[in-house]
Amino acid sequence: MDRITKEKVRTFMPTRNPNSYKGSYGSVLLVGGNENMGGAIILAASAAVYSGAGLVTVATHPSNKSALHARLPEAMFVDMTDTNALKQHVEPVDIIVLGPGLGRGEISKNVLQTVYQSVSSHQTLLVDGDGIYLHVNEEVPEPSATLILTPHLGEWRTLTGLSPDDQYDNVNMDHAKKLNAIVVLKKSRTEIYCDEETWENTTGNPSMSTGGMGDALAGMIGGFVPQFDTIKEGVLSAVYLHSYIADDLSLTQYVTLPTKIIEQIPTVMKEFTKDQNRRWI
Template sequence: MPLSGGHSLPEDLYSADAVREIDRYVIDQQGVNGFDLMQAAAASAFRRLVRCWPEPGRILVLCGAGNNGGDGYLVAANGVRHGLDVDCIAVAPTEKLSGDARKAWQKSVGDGVKVLELADLNDVDVRRHIASAGLIVDAMLGTGVTGAPREPFAGIISQCNEAAAPVLAIDLPSGLNATMGTVAGDAIRADATVTFIGLKAGLFTGQGPEFGGDILFESLDTDDWASESGQKPRARRVDWHSVRSALPRRPKAAHKGRFGHVLIVAGDRGFGGAGMLAAEAAARTGAGLVTLATRPEYVSAALARCPSVMVQGLIHGSELPPLISAADVIVCGPGIGQGAWGQQMLQQVVASGKLRVLDADALNLMASRVAQPADNHILTPHPGEAARLLECEVVEIEDDRVSAAGRLRQMFGGVALLKGAGTVVAAEGVLPDIISGSNPGMATGGMGDVLSGVLGSLYAQLGDAHLSASAGAALHLAAADRASETRGYMGLLPMDVIEALSEVLAESERRSGGRTARRENGEG
């Protein structure tokens, strides 16, 4: 299996149009020969190929008609020159090739690549080539395709996805929207994607993480020209590695009052576990004090589960203000329901004007009423809740997750955190953040409650809603990934993620603070 590009990837994420404009700027304004750039892309893709799969067996390269196909022909040529067993199929007729793509085809043939025309092969031949491949290179459809792939591409994509061989996608998996991360019909499910010039936003949110696999980046020495071209990123890529240094270091004279008091308002009848998960997650993420306000019948269970959390049983919203006054940040919503109890609790929280994280039923209650915008909250909807808040269909949210998060922020103020694969964080005056990575084990009840507790804890410690939202989402994912190493995906539970939070934080503390601590002790 290939190695993930991970935190070695750049931060800027671009639309497909922006990357094409950067490419045009490099060729037209900087005088870089387009075919030379294509050869550099193919050479770097081939280096990644042999690094990830040192013994690939028979390589099958599938080429389209545009520059993406040109890259593929040159990758095939690199393979032949290095003595590898390479088959190459022109899925689009070579007679339709023009410009640099045609030059690439001609060079590959000149270098000894035997290019087979798809039109000359019957279905049995095609299936045989795909089934016998040790590695498939997808160079069929590039960033210019926005709708569902047509035949013959659709059929080839389906056969590749059914094959046992791993797939390396060139620049973008065929069928994936490079800007939005959507898939209109079907798309190549790549094990790895080597992408060029600029990272495409669609690889990191929506269905991008599902189809792109491990993302490998090659700038082709155009880094400086990307900014000179005038093209602006669509979003910023964030992972735990990039934000973990923002967490406050704990001085040796620290006391609990320095790290915030988080109030968790959660857990109407039938949903007591939601509050316990959020409260324990807040405690595990470093909050100095955590109080859980929940139904009285859950007090004993909550204390048994996490005795470091203070727990108060409330029957009516009028009992909440004293707890609110003592808190720095309030997390409201997990399991509060949409009945009278939850309504009373949310009313008190909103009326207080305190920093707050609103999740789950707090968002559903907001959607059913005219909500007033505020600058001091973090909203954490999943796509269904986001659709209710924006009064649209879920498909509209998923069709453009970055824009949907921006609309949520514009309508309701504060920071909007749109959950899902490639979580999007939108705040005023800055690029949206896309949290890099995904974890299918998180698709189970209670994971959002854990995230709410993490966000509340970081908000109390940092006081910055945007930073807290992005760092919290990245930490939550990193903990889930850590827990999955031993638990797998199918059996992953929210409690496993809570336990892994302390492991991830401990590792970050060792990386950032170990030497300083030793120097303070006179050891170094």
């Protein structure tokens, strides 16, 4: 298994072009957040914005609109219960992050169906949280986008039927291939199954064991993928830096809150870029 290291992430990190504009850094649609779990999709969207995504839109339950605008004025809102509006907002974006706080009821099922039917092959679809539950339990078409799944160990069991004792690397890889997905298997040392490659993260600690941590990672991957040379490099770098920030914060903090990790994303991205000391003027 390859290890994701600081040196590798430094080589993956993109440099901003002086002649760029917001359209150069990717458009992300985050879909999730029912009446009770708006926080999950706000965390994911915040992580995407703080990761440098050019344009971020959130499709969520209308009851989350004010909270979203108050917490994250950089993001735009779409009512996820409006099927036509949702479809229209899926079509133009580079990547869709589906599932944080989505819930498992009728509205959530309809949202999942709409997104799966609307994506196309040039797009990336990341499915997390309740999206994974519905992916397994609903009759859904195989999405034509490149699929990324980000299960924790419980969700991996739901996806594969494997108990933690049966989760050997080669077995996990076979399941990732069957699912036709890049799999980010979240645990204390997160593993990534991508094409024929298997990667293990080298950062992370138990201060991260708190609700919303995976939602933040999903949004970070959503923000990274369109900015990096390859999907793999975006995924590996997001997984590494999410936990790298937590390792730094855990030196002084007993628990590292997702909101605190998100605040630090632009700082560590700068630290890891090649033109670290560059001033633009």
